[in-house]
Amino acid sequence: MATTTGRASRTARDGTAGAHGARGRARPGSVRRFLSRHWYAWAMTAPVVIVVGVLVGWPLIRGVYLSLTDATEANVGRTIGVNIIPAKYQFVGLENYVGILTSSLFWERLAWTALWTVVCIGLHYGIGLGLAMMLHRRLRFRSAYRVLLILPWAIPGFVAAFIWRYLFNSDYGVINAMLKAAGLGTVGWLDDPTTAKIAVIAVNVWVGVPFMMVALLGGLQSIPAELYEAAEVDGATPWQRFRHITIPGLRSVSSTVVLLGTIWTFNLFSVIFLITRGGPGTSTEILVTYAFREAFTGVRNYSGSAAWGVIILALLVVLAAVYRRALRKQGEVW
Numbered sequence: 001m002a003t004t005t006g007r008a009s010r011t012a013r014d015g016t017a018g019a020h021g022a023r024g025r026a027r028p029g030s031v032r033r034f035l036s037r038h039w040y041a042w043a044m045t046a047p048v049v050i051v052v053g054v055l056v057g058w059p060l061i062r063g064v065y066l067s068l069t070d071a072t073e074a075n076v077g078r079t080i081g082v083n084i085i086p087a088k089y090q091f092v093g094l095e096n097y098v099g100i101l102t103s104s105l106f107w108e109r110l111a112w113t114a115l116w117t118v119v120c121i122g123l124h125y126g127i128g129l130g131l132a133m134m135l136h137r138r139l140r141f142r143s144a145y146r147v148l149l150i151l152p153w154a155i156p157g158f159v160a161a162f163i164w165r166y167l168f169n170s171d172y173g174v175i176n177a178m179l180k181a182a183g184l185g186t187v188g189w190l191d192d193p194t195t196a197k198i199a200v201i202a203v204n205v206w207v208g209v210p211f212m213m214v215a216l217l218g219g220l221q222s223i224p225a226e227l228y229e230a231a232e233v234d235g236a237t238p239w240q241r242f243r244h245i246t247i248p249g250l251r252s253v254s255s256t257v258v259l260l261g262t263i264w265t266f267n268l269f270s271v272i273f274l275i276t277r278g279g280p281g282t283s284t285e286i287l288v289t290y291a292f293r294e295a296f297t298g299v300r301n302y303s304g305s306a307a308w309g310v311i312i313l314a315l316l317v318v319l320a321a322v323y324r325r326a327l328r329k330q331g332e333v334w
Contacts, residue, residue, distance in 0.1 A: 060313075067096055067307040073300035089303070096307035105290075106311075113286040116201065117265045123205045124261055125254070128212030133246075135213070136220045153210035161274035164203045165190075168275070193283035196276050200284055204271050208264075212257055219253035220246070255327055262323075263316055287312050 069089045077087035100106050135146055152160065167174045168189040176186040189199045223245065231241045267288050272278060278285035278293065285293070287308065295305035 063306040063309055066303050067310050068093060069303050070095075071303040071306075073302070076302065092303075096303055097311070100304070100307055100311060109282075109285055109287050109290055110315075112197075112284070113266060116197075116204075116286060117262055119201055120204045120208065120265045121258060121261050123201075124208045124212045124265075125216075125258060127205065127209045129216050129250075131209070131213045132216040132220055135217055149213060150210045152206050153208075153214075155207075157207065157270040158274055160207055161203065161271055164199075164206075165275050168199050190276055191280055193280060196280060196284050200272050200275055203275060204265065204268065207271065208261065212261065215253055215257045216250060219250045222253075223249035255323075259320065259323055262319065266316060266319075267312070287315075 068091060070092050071087075071089040075088040078085050131149060135142060135149070139145075155163075170176060170186065170188045170191060173189070175189070179186055187195060189195045227245050227249075228241055231245060236244070266286075268286075269288050269292065272284055272286060273289050273292070276284045278289050282290075291305050291308035291312065294301045294308060
């Protein structure tokens with residue numbers, strides 16, 4: 001009996017090993033069958049993967065590498081006429097990151113960037129939701145209102161920035177002219193740190209509200225009208241219908257547009273740079289505009305600018321991860 005049992009055990013082990021070996025030997029064939037079956041999908045996605053790798057992947061890797069060096073305008077490789085000057089910058093490890101994170105300048109810029117982002121997104125969402133609910137109702141000339149309200153989003157960013165810079169001009173701007181006509185004093189909108197911050201926030205709200213409005217309007221149209229009718233029949237007030245039907249119905253759309261808006265606003269370069277250039281002084285400078293200034297103004301500090309860029313990317317990745325975790329806790333799939 002023991003001999004028979006031992007033979008059976010060895011046979012089972014040999015069979016199991018043979019099955020594992022067969023599966024192992026079958027893997028290359030399985031991969032080939034998978035590739036041959038889905039070759040069209042790979043062929044269609046390959047150009048996108050290559051373009052993204054060239055335009056995003058390589059610059060990102062290069063930027064991370066430069067952030068670990070002491071590369072500046074003075075020691076990078078360059079060609080002057082027929083003379084080729086080799087690069088002389090050296091690897092310094094995390095020295096740039098330590099210098100940035102231990103400086104008060106970084107934390108001041110981060111605090112203003114966070115405030116700028118929170119205020120802009122809050123106003124984007126609040127005003128956008130109000131306009132979306134207004135346009136969701138039946139009213140005359142609704143299509144015309146939609147076109148007019150979406151125009152700020154259609155105007156190129158640099159054009160909008162130049163228009164608003166003219167409007168905020170202290171001497172001949174339209175806003176100060178209106179204040180004079182009303183018998184009020186003029187305001188140096190771009191000359192004072194506080195009013196300059198208010199000005200750039202106002203411009204960004206004007207530019208960003210249409211996107212939020214359109215996205216939330218699409219979300220409102222996806223909520224079944226029967227829910228509102230049933231709630232009204234049950235005696236629910238407008239506030240109760242808004243709180244218990246509209247807000248939950250917009251949750252999936254809201255979570256997406258708030259995250260996208262946060263990333264865009266956190267990295268928004270054009271409004272601040274074209275209107276105030278970070279001034280007066282550096283009062284309206286956010287992280288991304290300071291990184292640009294490091295790389296392209298004065299003594300060009302390429303390694304420092306790259307380190308600032310990597311830190312900005314890390315902050316946004318952490319923000320997105322925390323936001324995704326919070327949504328999962330609330331039962332949202334994202």
